[in-house]
Amino acid sequence: MEHLKQVPIVPLRASKEEEEEEEAAKAFEASLPKEKGFLGPYLYFYQGFWCPSRVLHNVISFQKHFEAQDGDIILATKPKSGTTWLKALTFATINRALYPTNHSNHPLLTSNPHELVPFMEFNVYAHGNQHLLHPNNSCSRLFSTHIPYAALPKSIKDSHCRIVYLCRNPFDTFISFWEFTKGSMSKGMSLEEERSSMAEYLEYFSRGVEGFGPFWDHVLGYWKESLERPDKVLFVKYEDLKDHDGIREMKRLAEFLSFPFTVEEERGGAIHEIAKLCSLKILKDLEVNKKGKCMPHVENKMFFRKGEVGDWVNYFTTSMVELLDQVIKEKFNGTGLTFRFI
Template identity: 50%
Template sequence: MSRTIFDRDESIEEDNQLSQEVKEMLISLPRQKGWNTPYTYLFHGFWFNPKEIQVLRTFQNHFQAKDSDVFVATVPKSGTTWLKALTFAIMNRQHHFISSKNHPLLSFNPHDLVPFVESNLYDQHDKIPDFSNFHEPRLFGTHIPFDLLSNSIKDSNCKIVYICRNPFDTFISSWNFINKVEPPPTPPLNLEEAFEMYCNGSFGRGPFWKHMLSYWNESKERPKNVLFLKYEDMKEDAKFYLKKLAEFLECPFTLEEENEGVIENIIKLCSFEKMKELEINKIGTFQGFGMKVDNKLYFRKGEIGDWINYLSPSMVEKLSKIIEEKLGGSGLNFRVK
């Protein structure tokens, strides 16, 4: 298991992307070896690299939510790209007809249409984004746990759609992804080391169980403001959950739309198979989280149960025990195959 380190990280003093406030804060935070940076730090119960902590502080201090805002929130590699596409298509179907050959989803990656607040908008501590050109309702994406969202979001009436995936597939998808982005970890992060980091909570804005529970519990407290979805359920019955999503967003499908096949057309437009074959998702790139990502990396397999090709029986047993220990009694459970 990774060792928690408390000594000073001299490298942060040289980082001009960090404010003095964050540099001083990092000195006092526990740290471990990072999964895509030299170190990751424990910040209010969650593990982040220094740049992510900087972004969080800037976002928390300056973002002003509007009641009409919509956030697509996820644990990384849990169906983020798919949910962004579906949400964009549902919310904009009056302006961009689903059957149109010029639909934005045919020319832009969903991450370009639904920007991450922490990587696209608040990626510089000395620059506050200009939202004057954003059409309302504003649509954002985030991997930030609910507990660390800005108070303006928590105190507003905005909508948050959250999706998570069974932790086995989430881990495998994350591990494959992080070893292919630019710059990749040096040396590459091997499966066993990444798995240990995942299990102790320090991998991918973890602990994953706290990330999931932060939104799960809030969805129980405020179901009109937080919709909690599971990737496996949506794959099994996409039409049912699209109708549920549209109702939650207060733009339900009309009977006429249902009869005209609008829901089925959205499912087809946003399907893994359709999006993977688009030119923009074959050759385009996305800049975010301090990395350069080829769009094609967002479309690896999209399958349920791929973890069985990677994890040993002892790994499965260990992760199963962690899931039971951390999520048992919460009512949150997963189908893994």
């Protein structure tokens, strides 16, 4: 029997158009101001904020191609401001008719919140994941982003879709990110582990050079929009959400999204049940959140730490407090926005 002749495998070459696009992208990237990052090699200053190098092209693709629908819900946060918690609460609230909290197969018991509410820049517009634009079963399309308001796609601003912004005080946000960074570096995510210290990161943070920052521009962008267009942007404070199991803020959230709790639901304890299901204690102990990865380089367990208000006092020295306090007072003076630190 004659042996079949093997055909050598020849790698597919990119088309001339693809090569030109890649070269143009590299040239554009090289034209941007850059600083070193703490979870990756660089931060690029793009459209008024510091964009992590690994998602720059995803952000641009999101801006160019996303077509918002009036029923969409966008959850916006600065990194490490309670994003995972907000995703869980919002998903459970708007889908409570489809998935009652006592359902043994509730999606939050079997999936990480970041899988149920994908990031635009880390998930949807990365690696050809546009199928995530068409979620199954959910009553509304639900997405999240860390991008500042000014840099959001025009379709989001012009449509009737709604934005929920969760803000956390800068001291706890700083510590939460620093702890996340240390965990990431131990997993080999950072390229230069020895380059970063807490004092160095505070110096960068105080200059506004950090992922999706400056912090003050990010927060104030959504804050001002929430004052001018309260039907468009709901501004929620992390510390208020921690008060009294978050019942008051959860009611605000549900009403804003047009999924208000009925009198019968309130009497029946529906809000308390959702708060319990989405609590750090419950989510952190779930098997799905103890192992695996829902995003490259990030283990699920890294999204669940303490979730406390005022944990920063266990880390900051007096001089560090004075430095950040001075910056915050300077940037937020006269804006009407205040923070609770303890």
